[in-house]
Amino acid sequence: MKRTGGQRVVEVLRKEGVRKVFGVPGESYLAVMDAFYDHSDIEYISARQEGGASFMAEAYAKASGDVGVCMATRGPGATNLSIGIHTAQQDSTPLVALIGQVERSFKNREAFQEVDFVPFFSHLCKWTVEIDQADRVPELLHRAFHIARSGRPGPVLVSLPEDMLEDLTGDVTHTPYHVNSIQPNTESVKQAVSELSKAEKPIIIAGGGVDLAKAQPELIQIAETLQIPVVTAFRRFTAFPNSHPNYVGSLGMGAPAYLLDYIKECDLILALGTRFTQLATNNYTLLNENTRLIHVDISPDVLGKVYTPTLPIVSDVKEFTKELLKNIEPIKNQQRSYNLNEINKKYNTYSTTKEDYSEDYVDMDGMMHDLIQRLPKDSIITNDAGNFFTWLSRYYRFDQADTYIGPTSGAMGYGLPAAIGAKFAKSERVVVSFSGDGGYMMTMQEFETAVRYNIPVIAIVVNNSIYGTIRSHQENKYPGRVVGTELTSPNFAKVAENFGGYGERVEKNADFIPALERALSAGKPALIEVLTNPEILTAGQEKNVKIQTLTQ
Structure with missing residues (x-):
């Protein structure tokens, strides 16, 4: 049966299990919006500004565990949407952004609201593509969902020329596809066990990869078995329960001195699913040159970008932690126990x-x-x-x-x-x-x-x-x-x-x-x-230390 390009877009969304699409209506993708009319199982959430729509889609993806979808019209609509795309890129959030585009025959004439989206968004996305043929919508849009959710997740932008969405196309057979989790190298796991067993003062840094992989239960077992304190990366609080006796704080702006000093003294760091951001590393000063680093991440591109790992391991974090648990033995070490208790006390004092x-x-x-x-x-x-x-x-x-x-x-x-x-x-x-x-x-x-x-x-x-x-x-x-x-x-x-x-x-x-x-x-x-008091801007600021509040 013949379908328009716009109808094919909605068919792909249905096959991918999309239930909510966030956007601001635009004339450049009216054919897609019209196709929503016939499919009540997909709700189009009309926001008041594209930036808000992109934030909604990004947070929806985090909360649901699914790929978020947002839409915007060409030109100003797309550029407004970019703030949420950038957020998804830095947060490793699976997101597909569908952008209306000028008619194919009008391109490269500085047409109304024209922007060349592929180069414009290429450094903000895992992949950018413009679909020029309606019969390729299923193929390329399913690929967009695959890229958004696989490996290190992130945003993908798909540009949809207005006239292409109105073209008729025949039957297609493309369907969603998923890849298996990346398994760790067996020898690397054995090396990690050896490093963790002999370390005198180890610590674990848990990043977003722990959240994405749902690896918290395994990480809790590892920390308890090996008597290792756990710190979470910047704004990755839920990677480890904060009231657990092995939890010692979070990194980021205003990270307490007790925590930064402790990490600098550690002889081994196990970093799980974190890319060592500027804020998490206190402007890239977190590790000292003698610290040994086991860095586990699903993306090989993350490894070595900031700190050179002693042992780099490309793996899904949950798969790595599961394999690690099979190979470790409980450690009873008085010094480790003392270190853990002392740093946990400091965290509890600081965070009460x-x-x-x-x-x-x-x-x-x-x-x-x-x-x-x-x-x-x-x-x-x-x-x-x-x-x-x-x-x-x-x-x-x-x-x-x-x-x-x-x-x-x-x-x-x-x-x-x-x-x-x-x-x-x-x-x-x-x-x-x-x-x-x-x-x-x-x-x-x-x-x-x-x-x-x-x-x-x-x-x-x-x-x-x-x-x-x-x-x-x-x-x-x-x-x-x-x-x-x-x-x-x-x-x-x-x-x-x-x-x-x-x-x-x-x-x-x-x-x-x-x-x-x-x-x-x-x-x-x-x-x-x-x-609130405009003279008290930061938690922990002394009440008697005032800041300037009037323009000089």
């Missing part, structure tokens, strides 16, 4: 919340203490970039897999749309986004999307009327010389109400828990705006 409260503003230490007591343990937390994140990363303990979704790319505006995407995937879970006032205003229009689709997320907006992270950098490098970081904000709670949701402004700690209770029971998208 303080019941600090204020009548003049919301003290973030006290707010985090109250939040942790009230939220269900399986709640999903998303966040923006910003200094407010230091309270979340320091005090919130993620003890279950799939409870944290955040951008390692540091993208602002991520929190709210990510929460919406996660709630679409896990409707039974409480989903809470954290944003500063700066980041929230970048995508706050997506609160209307949540209202329109009745997605009851809770947005917590930490409002100090400052671009806090940049202000901190200003004060460190150019004290007293404030430029461009002062903000004004609307009453976010009132805006939420105007959108049709629930909103509440909290000005002191005593009012936070009641507001949270009302938000949890609202039955619709809710926002809690907390007004």
Whole structure:
């Protein structure tokens, strides 16, 4: 039976098991949108801006474990979408972005909204392709899904010329295909066992590969059997339960000195599914030159990119940990036990919340203490970039897999749309986004999307009327010389109400828990705006150390 190129696109999506597509409607892919009309099993989620749509799709992929799908029209729509594509690339998230394109005969004439997408997006994606023939849609689009989810997952961009989507094509037989997990080399596993057994002061760094492979149970057994402390990479908190006695903290901006010093003293590091990012390595200074490194990753391109491994192992993390468990024996070593207990004590001291409260503003230490007591343990937390994140990363303990979704790319505006995407995937879970006032205003229009689709997320907006992270950098490098970081904000709670949701402004700690209770029971998208002290920008900052708050 003859089908249009647009209909073939939707057929592929159905075969790949896609249930949600996030986008902003555009005239360049109307043929695809029309094909959705006949397939109620795929829901097109219409966002208010393409950047928000791409964040929703990226977070949906993380929460569901499936490939996320987002769509945008050519030119400005596609470039708006790029922020989520970049996030997926840095976070190793499987994502397929479908982009409308100008008609084939109009190309290379600077046609309306024309962009040459293949070179434009090539460095942001695992693969970029433009489909010029409708009969190749099934072949190339199934390949796009395969590339997005295989090896180190990531984004793939598919450009769809408008006239191609209207062409008729005959029957096709292409179907989805999956490859087996990559197994570790047997000899390499034996070498790893030997290294781990003889090391005097080893540590494990657990990265996103642990999350993607669902290897937490095996990693827990390894850490307990070998008496090794575990640290998680930047914004990879759920790679290991944070309340486990072998957990000792997370890497990233503001990582505590006790942890960085301990890692530098280690003689062996087992790195699992991590690419040693700039932030995780404290500007690439984390390891000393004498540290031996066993680096396990599914992608050979990651190995040696930052640190030269003593033992490089290309493998799916779960497959490696399963094989390692078959070969290790329990270690009873007093020095290892002592080291583990001491570093775990330091983590517990560092990460225990303080019941600090204020009548003049919301003290973030006290707010985090109250939040942790009230939220269900399986709640999903998303966040923006910003200094407010230091309270979340320091005090919130993620003890279950799939409870944290955040951008390692540091993208602002991520929190709210990510929460919406996660709630679409896990409707039974409480989903809470954290944003500063700066980041929230970048995508706050997506609160209307949540209202329109009745997605009851809770947005917590930490409002100090400052671009806090940049202000901190200003004060460190150019004290007293404030430029461009002062903000004004609307009453976010009132805006939420105007959108049709629930909103509440909290000005002191005593009012936070009641507001949270009302938000949890609202039955619709809710926002809690907390007004904080603009002179306290970072968790752990001494209350008597003030920063400049007025432009000079």
